[in-house]
Each structure stands twice: as structure tokens, then as C-alpha cells.
Amino acid sequence: MAAPGIPPIRLGLIGTGLAVEKLHWPALRGLADRYAVTAFTDASAGQGRRFAEYSGTDPARAAVSRAALLARDDVDAVLVSVPIPNLYEVARDALAAGKDVFCEKPAGVDEQQAAAFLALAAGHPDRTFVVGENYFYRDDLRHARALLDDGAIGRLHLMAWRYAGQSVPRAGGFTGTPWRQRPQYRGGVHLDFGVHHIAQIRLLCGDVARVHGAVQTANSTIDAPSDLTLNLVFTGGAIGNYTASFPEIPVPPEPNEMRLYGTEGVLVLGGSEAERHVISSRTDATTRTTVFRGSDNGYRAELVDFADAVQFGVRPVGGVAQSVANALVVHGAFASADRAAALALDPVPGAGPVPLWRPRGSAGLFDGLPGQRSSSTASFAA
Incomplete structure (x- = not known):
């Protein structure tokens, strides 16, 4: 729970597809003390209307574009849920607009973009930037x-x-x-x-x-x-x-x-x-x-961790470096297969062993x- 007197995070949704409908919205619905959806946008107008219908969100909160949503003063943070090839550019634009970012995984379509994700996080140290990984929270x-x-x-x-x-x-x-x-x-x-x-x-x-x-x-x-x-x-x-x-x-x-x-x-x-x-x-x-x-399956807990990071400065478990470390194992596996040889993986700066998440203020x-x-x-x- 948020501390008394701390208002919910005003959240904008960029992308309202299956991941939001099946995974994120059910968790957000139970976290009204932590989040208030103040805006949403989707490349598909029909998909945006569907979100408004099943979530009960006022259709007037729909933004005509990503840029319009990011320009709004009533959005503190964004949840980015777009196709994998578009994740980096949307997260980049959101950070540049001064928003905290919870981004769908993975962090990088290849090794080069994984490095770009790390550089993006390093370039915005004043913002909370998480790439979601619910398995860390299961x-x-x-x-x-x-x-x-x-x-x-x-x-x-x-x-x-x-x-x-x-x-x-x-x-x-x-x-x-x-x-x-x-x-x-x-x-x-x-x-x-x-x-x-x-x-x-x-x-x-x-x-x-x-x-x-x-x-x-x-x-x-x-x-x-x-x-x-x-x-x-x-x-x-x-x-x-x-x-x-x-x-x-x-x-x-x-x-x-x-x-x-x-x-x-x-x-x-x-x-x-x-x-x-x-x-x-x-x-x-x-x-x-x-x-x-x-x-x-951890969706509520990862959003709680993100809220704790935004509101209380807690270091989130699912930081960008941890997601990059996950993605680089997959990229390394495919590079190894191409070469038909074992491949050493360099440590990811800022990652290291995954911390064990516990609810804030709890020993359990x-x-x-x-x-x-x-x-x-x-x-x-x-």
C-alpha cells in the first residue's frame, strides 16, 4: 500500500493490446491506491475503444497519438506495451518527455539495441526506468x-x-x-x-x-x-x-x-x-x-515495485540492466548456434545477481x- 497522503501515480498507457488486457489491467485494477490511468493511446483506434469499454476508463482520456499523450501534464509515468521492435523508440521518447517508464520486455531486439537500452537508462538517472519481468516477482x-x-x-x-x-x-x-x-x-x-x-x-x-x-x-x-x-x-x-x-x-x-x-x-x-x-x-x-x-504470476508485484521506485526511491528489482542480462543470454545462445561454438558472456554493468524481491517494509x-x-x-x- 502507498503511504497515507501520497496520491496515486498518474499513468498513461501507450499500447492497449493483449498484454494490457490480459496481464497489466487486471493488476492495475487492484492497485487503485497506487495508480490512476489518466490517458491512453493505441495505433488501433478499435483497440483503444475496447480498452475503454472493458476497463471503464473515460473514452475522453484517449490521446490521438503517442506525442499527444507524452505532452500531457496529467501523466507522471507511462506503461509501454507495443510490439517488440518499437519498444526502444517509445521508451526513449517517454524518457525524453520527462516521464517515468515501465516498459514491456525484452530490452533489445539484438545485442546492439540491448546496449542502447543500457545507455538510455544511464542517460536518464533522474527517472525510474523499468523493463517488466514478472518472473522475478512470482x-x-x-x-x-x-x-x-x-x-x-x-x-x-x-x-x-x-x-x-x-x-x-x-x-x-x-x-x-x-x-x-x-x-x-x-x-x-x-x-x-x-x-x-x-x-x-x-x-x-x-x-x-x-x-x-x-x-x-x-x-x-x-x-x-x-x-x-x-x-x-x-x-x-x-x-x-x-x-x-x-x-x-x-x-x-x-x-x-x-x-x-x-x-x-x-x-x-x-x-x-x-x-x-x-x-x-x-x-x-x-x-x-x-x-x-x-x-x-507476479504482475501485481512488479507494478508495486515500480510504484515504490517512483514514489519512495526504492531501487526496483526489474531494472533495465537485469532485463538486458536476460535478453543477452538469448542473443548469446543464437550467436553460439551460428558459430557452432561455446560463447563467453560479459557481465552486464549494473546487473549482477537478481535481488530477491519482498514487499516494501516487510520481512516476509x-x-x-x-x-x-x-x-x-x-x-x-x-
Whole structure:
């Protein structure tokens, strides 16, 4: 919650498409004490009207253009939700207009634009500039990170994660977006969706020192490789493998679980968006399972973190450098695949290990957040 007497951030939306409708607006709707939408604009007038209808926002708050919205005095900050190739220029214009910026991911269509994102943030030190990454704020992932920090499985030495799921254009869904089917950015689905997985890997395993990737194309509905397999060496000494496949054919049900192997136990992370689980096992063959239900997958928490940064000067977890570090792992994977060789990754200035986010002023992980959590113990001894 905001402190008494502090008015909500006057927020302008640049882009009101699927990400706003399905992800950001449901979170904003529950944060009326932190945000008030005072303006919105979209390249599609119909999409803007749809936003006004489902959100109940006064249609008079629609701005005729991005420039018109950025010129308004009743906009303190903007949420940028436009196609990936346009993110940089919109964020640049918003910062130049003196606005704080919450920008959709990823930070950079390639390595050169990733560097430009870093330079843009450095050039506006007086502004809060965040590139959203909800996986940094997910309850199950933060719980797993806290377990790792507390030494629950000893020293992490191996990460293994295989993810597979059909990806075909579906009307009204993210895969139905034409710019995603014919991406004008390197990596395609692996930069758009897979970058979330890289965020999860970095949150739990630390920074990546070296990558060795290989790609395959096995989906005619997307103009980019559908498959990526990636060997990783982490700066902390652990190693890992991440394999992601997005074929056009149906695939049998997959567990899609991440497994983290330590010297004193194993963590297993899996489940669906509706019900996620973290299973911690120990050397005595006991397990503790924590189940998370009713979470919004971190969208509310990342907006709370952004508001805390704007209103109270808190350093946000999802800063530009962290998003750049995520994107550069994907770009490095594809560069490695091109060269058929392992590739060292340089540290990203200002990034480093991802901090563990907690609600401001709280020692707990979940204080004031929605969702339910339950735990149980068992044994897998023979």
C-alpha cells in the first residue's frame, strides 16, 4: 500500500493490446491506491475503444497519438506495451518527455539495441526506468530462491529444464499476433516468451558465464527457429541445460519441470499457472511440497515495485540492466548456434545477481499479496 497522503501515480498507457488486457489491467485494477490511468493511446483506434469499454476508463482520456499523450501534464509515468521492435523508440521518447517508464520486455531486439537500452537508462538517472519481468516477482520462484539462499539443498551444481508446448496461431491469443508470427527480431519466440525462462534461470541459478546453443526450425507457422537447446555455465560454478521446443504439432502432456540439484538436496519447480508447486527434497529422502494457488504470476508485484521506485526511491528489482542480462543470454545462445561454438558472456554493468524481491517494509515474502499457499511433507524412501 502507498503511504497515507501520497496520491496515486498518474499513468498513461501507450499500447492497449493483449498484454494490457490480459496481464497489466487486471493488476492495475487492484492497485487503485497506487495508480490512476489518466490517458491512453493505441495505433488501433478499435483497440483503444475496447480498452475503454472493458476497463471503464473515460473514452475522453484517449490521446490521438503517442506525442499527444507524452505532452500531457496529467501523466507522471507511462506503461509501454507495443510490439517488440518499437519498444526502444517509445521508451526513449517517454524518457525524453520527462516521464517515468515501465516498459514491456525484452530490452533489445539484438545485442546492439540491448546496449542502447543500457545507455538510455544511464542517460536518464533522474527517472525510474523499468523493463517488466514478472518472473522475478512470482511467488513460487521467490519461495524457491529463498530456499536456495537459506542453503536448503546445499551448493547448487546442476540445473536441468526441458519445456515443450505446441505453438500455433490462435485468434485472441498472443500466438495470433502477426508480428510474432513473422518476428523482426532475433530469436523469435525464444526472445519473446523464452526470455521469461532465462529470467527464472538467472533468479535461481545466478548469472551466466558461458553458453553453447543449437537451434532447429520445426514450425511453419513462425518465421524463426522453434527449438533451442542450451548448455550453460554459471558464474557460481554450477552447470545446466535448458531445452525449449515450440512445435506446431500437438505434443503429449509434458511435466515441463525445472530441477535444481544441490549437494544436500533437490528442488523441483512445476505445475500450471493455476497451481504451481515447489518440491524440496533432502538427503534423508524427505520432501516438502509447497503449492501456490490464486497468484497472478507476479504482475501485481512488479507494478508495486515500480510504484515504490517512483514514489519512495526504492531501487526496483526489474531494472533495465537485469532485463538486458536476460535478453543477452538469448542473443548469446543464437550467436553460439551460428558459430557452432561455446560463447563467453560479459557481465552486464549494473546487473549482477537478481535481488530477491519482498514487499516494501516487510520481512516476509508474501505480505499483502493475493494468493494461497499450502505445504505438506512426505518421504520417498524405499
